[in-house]
Amino acid sequence: xxxxxxxxxxxxxxxxxxxxxxxxxxxxxxxxxxxxxxxxxxxxxxxxxxxxxxxxxxxxxxxxxxxxxxxxxxxxxxxxxxxxxxxxxxxxxxxxxxxxxxxxxxxxxxxxxxxxxxxxxxxxxxxxxxxxxxxxxxxxxxxxxxxxxxxxxxxxxxxxxxxxxxxxxxxxxxxxxxxxxxxxxxxxxxxxxxxxxxxxxxxxxxxxxxxxxxxxxxxxxxxxxxxxxxxxxxxxxxxxxxxxxxxxxxxxxxxxxxxxxxxxxxxxxxxxxxxxxxxxxxxxxxxxxxxxxxxxxxxxxxxxxxxxxxxxxx
Amino acid sequence: xxxxxxxxxxxxxxxxxxxxxxxxxxxxxxxxxxxxxxxxxxxxxxxxxxxxxxxxxxxxxxxxxxxxxxxxxxxxxxxxxxxxxxxxxxxxxxxxxxxxxxxxxxxxxxxxxxxxxxxxxxxxxxxxxxxxxxxxxxxxxxxxxxxxxxxxxxxxxxxxxxxxxxxxxxxxxxxxxxxxxxxxxxxxxxxxxxxxxxxxxxxxxxxxxxxxxxxxxxxxxxxxxxxxxxxxxxxxxxxxxxxxxxxxxxxx
Amino acid sequence: xxxxxxxxxxxxxxxxxxxxxxxxxxxxxxxxxxxxxxxxxxxxxxxxxxxxxxxxxxxxxxxxxxxxxxxxxxxxxxxxxxxxxxxxxxxxxxxxxxxxxxxxxxxxxxxxxxxxxxxxxxxxxxxxxxxxxxxxxxxxxxxxxxxxxxxxxxxxxxxxxxxxxxxxxxxxxxxxxxxxxxxxxxxxxxxxxxxxxxxxxxxxxxxxxxxxxxxxxxxxxxxxxxxxxxxxxxxxxxxx
Numbered sequence: 001x002x003x004x005x006x007x008x009x010x011x012x013x014x015x016x017x018x019x020x021x022x023x024x025x026x027x028x029x030x031x032x033x034x035x036x037x038x039x040x041x042x043x044x045x046x047x048x049x050x051x052x053x054x055x056x057x058x059x060x061x062x063x064x065x066x067x068x069x070x071x072x073x074x075x076x077x078x079x080x081x082x083x084x085x086x087x088x089x090x091x092x093x094x095x096x097x098x099x100x101x102x103x104x105x106x107x108x109x110x111x112x113x114x115x116x117x118x119x120x121x122x123x124x125x126x127x128x129x130x131x132x133x134x135x136x137x138x139x140x141x142x143x144x145x146x147x148x149x150x151x152x153x154x155x156x157x158x159x160x161x162x163x164x165x166x167x168x169x170x171x172x173x174x175x176x177x178x179x180x181x182x183x184x185x186x187x188x189x190x191x192x193x194x195x196x197x198x199x200x201x202x203x204x205x206x207x208x209x210x211x212x213x214x215x216x217x218x219x220x221x222x223x224x225x226x227x228x229x230x231x232x233x234x235x236x237x238x239x240x241x242x243x244x245x246x247x248x249x250x251x252x253x254x255x256x257x258x259x260x261x262x263x264x265x266x267x268x269x270x271x272x273x274x275x276x277x278x279x280x281x282x283x284x285x286x287x288x289x290x291x292x293x294x295x296x297x298x299x300x301x302x303x304x305x306x307x308x309x310x311x312x313x314x
Numbered sequence: 315x316x317x318x319x320x321x322x323x324x325x326x327x328x329x330x331x332x333x334x335x336x337x338x339x340x341x342x343x344x345x346x347x348x349x350x351x352x353x354x355x356x357x358x359x360x361x362x363x364x365x366x367x368x369x370x371x372x373x374x375x376x377x378x379x380x381x382x383x384x385x386x387x388x389x390x391x392x393x394x395x396x397x398x399x400x401x402x403x404x405x406x407x408x409x410x411x412x413x414x415x416x417x418x419x420x421x422x423x424x425x426x427x428x429x430x431x432x433x434x435x436x437x438x439x440x441x442x443x444x445x446x447x448x449x450x451x452x453x454x455x456x457x458x459x460x461x462x463x464x465x466x467x468x469x470x471x472x473x474x475x476x477x478x479x480x481x482x483x484x485x486x487x488x489x490x491x492x493x494x495x496x497x498x499x500x501x502x503x504x505x506x507x508x509x510x511x512x513x514x515x516x517x518x519x520x521x522x523x524x525x526x527x528x529x530x531x532x533x534x535x536x537x538x539x540x541x542x543x544x545x546x547x548x549x550x551x552x553x554x555x556x557x558x559x560x561x562x563x564x565x566x
Numbered sequence: 567x568x569x570x571x572x573x574x575x576x577x578x579x580x581x582x583x584x585x586x587x588x589x590x591x592x593x594x595x596x597x598x599x600x601x602x603x604x605x606x607x608x609x610x611x612x613x614x615x616x617x618x619x620x621x622x623x624x625x626x627x628x629x630x631x632x633x634x635x636x637x638x639x640x641x642x643x644x645x646x647x648x649x650x651x652x653x654x655x656x657x658x659x660x661x662x663x664x665x666x667x668x669x670x671x672x673x674x675x676x677x678x679x680x681x682x683x684x685x686x687x688x689x690x691x692x693x694x695x696x697x698x699x700x701x702x703x704x705x706x707x708x709x710x711x712x713x714x715x716x717x718x719x720x721x722x723x724x725x726x727x728x729x730x731x732x733x734x735x736x737x738x739x740x741x742x743x744x745x746x747x748x749x750x751x752x753x754x755x756x757x758x759x760x761x762x763x764x765x766x767x768x769x770x771x772x773x774x775x776x777x778x779x780x781x782x783x784x785x786x787x788x789x790x791x792x793x794x795x796x797x798x799x800x801x802x803x804x805x806x
Contacts (some may be wrong), residue, residue: 003742211662218616219722220650223642230676233667273760308667309706354741446718455604481738483604484768510741511741514771555742559771 006231007301011170011294023065024200026282033081033277044313051272055081057279068283078280082273084103087284095251095288097166098258098265102250104181105188110246113193118227125307128197132197147190151183164262188254190247199242205234210234237308244300248293280293319378320345320505326375328361332406335361344523345472346499348506350520350537352513352552357526359509363477366507367394369401373375376507379473381473395459395465397478403458403465405451409436410457412450412461416468440494456487460494467498475507492519516540525549568633569594569730569762570615570653575638576627577607577614577786584610584760586786588627590729595756599794601770606767606788609658612732615764616655618647633729651681654723656733660715664707671703674722683726690700694721695751714740716748724755732764737772749776770798 007083034051037043052058056067071078077087124131155161162168162180170176207213208231216230251266258267266285273281305311319342327340336358343349351359364370366377368384378386379391391401396402402414413435414428423431433443435483439460450458466474476495480488496519498504516523519538524534525548533546544550570592577585585607592598602608605779607717613619614626630637632653637645657663665673671687678685688698694717696702707715716736723731733752737745749753749772755761773780774794782790786805790797 054587211657211659212665214613214618214667215655215657215719215722216676217664218618218655219680219725220646220648220651220681221676222646225680228663230668234665236667309709310666352741354743355739384647485770486603511739513742551743555746558746559742559769561774 003305004302007298014285014294015111015290017059019069019287020065021142021288022283023061023068026279027061028279031277032279035277037139041271054080063164072287080273080281082278082281084278087280090281091266091288094264094266094269097263098251098254098267099179100183101147101184101258101263101265102188102254105185105192105254106246106250108185109189109196110243112189113196113200115220116193117197118204118232120197121204122227124205135196136197139190141191144191144257145260146186148184148257151187152261155158155183161303180263184254184257184263187257193255196242196246198236203238204231207231207235211254233307238303240303240307244296244298244303246296247299248296250296251289251292318381319343321378321390322376322378324367324376324378325364326362326377328365328370328372330361335372336365336526336531338533339529341509341524341531341534343505345505346503347522348499348508348520350516350523350548351509351526352511352516353526355511355549356528358529359526360477361511361529363394363475364471364506365476367392368392388407391471392473393469393471394473394475394477395462395466395479397481398556402462402564403450406449408449409453410445410446413446413464413468417454418466420469423508431468438467438498439464440490443533454487456483456491459487459491463491463494471504473505473507476511477509478511480512481508488515495519513552516559527550568592568631569698570633570764571629571631572615573615573627573631575611575627575629575630577610577619578625579610584786585614588783588786588788590781590788592682592762592764594729595760596779597752597756597765597777599773600766600783601765601768601773601780601782601797602766602783603768604681604781608783609734611783612655612734614755615732616649616653617764617788618649618655624687624797647681650677650723650728651683651726652728653730653732654726654728656719656723656736658738660712660719660739661707663719664715666707669703670705670710670718671785674718675724677722677725681726682687685725685727690721690725692723693749693755694718696721709717713744715741716744720748720751724761727759728761730762730764732766734766735768736765737767738771745772746775752776770794 032052032172033055034048034057037048037051038045056064059067069166075088076089079085080084080087080090083090085183120129120132151161155163161183164182167176171254212234213226214232221230223264254263254265255267255270257263258265259271262268267289270285272278272286315390323342324340327337328335338353338360341349353359353378359470361370365372384392389418407415410429410432411431415448417423417428422428432446434497436443436446441457441460442462445453450461460471462479478492479558480491483491492515495506499506506519508519520537522534522536523540524531526532527546527548533540540549541553544553571781572591573589574587574733575585575589576583576587588611590598600608600611601715609626610619614624615637617626617628617640619626623774626638628638632648635648635652637648637653640648667802668676674687676689687703691698691702696714696717702710704716707718710718716739720731720733720736723733737748740748752763752765753776763776765777777794780792780794780797781788
């Protein structure tokens, strides 16, 4: 238990650090929300200054930071100037969309990677393994962006798939959303597969080659049972860490893809917020992503603690 | 008194997770002698070795080497050789790298002088200096153990602790390494603490024996005396076992 | 009918001969010792007897007859059935031979489950001299002492009452008292359960005390065989 408490504390400290740094960096970027107004000749400098004062953008950094922390602790993430709405509700719809996308992609990626990696590990040296390696290296080398564009082109040419958005006009139906999900999920899954499969393969290979595997075979334990009941648990450690990382990047993995493929998630929102210097929104998205990352790693730590007796005993 | 003996250990205790691995260990050892440390597994022999070599900080107690209380800087004076030569040597390192590593870490000497020393050390342990550029994994088990000894000797230690260093080696190789160590002891006045399961080996090398059980030393005597008049039941059991396993009916 | 008859077995590891034309027999209820220095091929021989050497790399020739069943010609399914049930292998390093993330109880149970033997865990543990306590059952390998681990591995090997147990250097990590206990255990198992042993060790003392017959292996060949006294007695090449 102390182990987990320590990890939790660690995570919280990390979040505080992230918030400080983000605040600092956002502040370092020249200008703020109202900078663009300066190019408009109808708006006077005093008006701009007054607007700044109204939204407290002219206060010194530490004061703004303290105010932000205080309001966050109250559950209020501030007010988005660009969208003219409190940040909270704005985020909620987008987060759901992003999670739908990344959740589906992560689930599918692991669903494919586990059996594929295990199969590769048992079939090392065969043609199937070689083909697999070539294909995965190829996928690893291709930038996500390129894949996204290629898929979009396919969509446009064949007309099979929608070329953007989450829903078509009309009543919202599950099949409709699903149809829109296909391409972006495909891009994400193909992007995640190489790393996952490689890790699964390596872990399982190590377990298969280990002395206790040989020992178990010497006891006549049948192959399938050996693989899943004996070797997979022993190979699980690095995979659990990887899984935690997968969970942790649920909010951040798809930002770019969303923008390119027109999926209405956090990605486009974030981009707009940055362009518009919408301080509150930018910070909120960053903190949310960081929290997910910390939570994902914490979950991995907890899982490792529960599943590996050697860690527990330490 | 601490100032008199070469090595003096008083009340050494090390507690792991609330359980004492060694408790109140006290003994002295004179220079140039070999102490055999025997006992069942889990008795605390390795823990004691690690405390002496300063790999662990004792929970309480004192260690005096040559009249001075032991602290971090003295580590050069005591070197530890482990059981598995395969795992205590980086298999990709060449013999030269392995043997000069301690010198490198302490920034002793120049590249040239270190290389010179490496050749000397190789010859001391009976390995050819032409084998210096060979990676460790190409050496046999016995040769790797010699490399480990060479590395330990690089810093000219006064006390060498051998923790089960002969366990995996063949008998003939054991004999060679033992002869080498005895020879070195005579030439350089080294002091050894030898931890081993093989009692025959201990008789051959040690002048005195300490029997450990459950974290304490239960008997400590000169070899001849121990053989003739074992006091503690554990010692008697071990001697009986050794006799049962020896071919000639008495430890060779 | 002999328990095990090995005839002219040879093993090559990518064209390098590791075992050359080894022949011997193990009679029911006997303990045969295999003595040799490291690198002489003892472990490879042990693995070959259970047909555990992976194919393209290792080429095995000869015959291994376990009670008239040819092990080297068996299918994988047949092998899975006899391994552990008719002939068991006790590996050299118990820490490595045990799965680090499974409890002792589960590991031994797996051995039994593989062959459908229903034996009480307690009686098996007591047979090998382990305390039949919850602490022992629920323990993970790294929590046990070297001696206890060794006995767990032996328990696994004995779980389904095999006819022959091959033990590869089971005494190395143990102190003299434990070694004598283990040696007595083997002899006891031979008496009570008629289990034969092929004992691999590089310690003449142990083999002298435990084995009926000793084979001396050198560079992949058997160079001498006889009783321990004949082979290790004073005046022979291997006297200590």
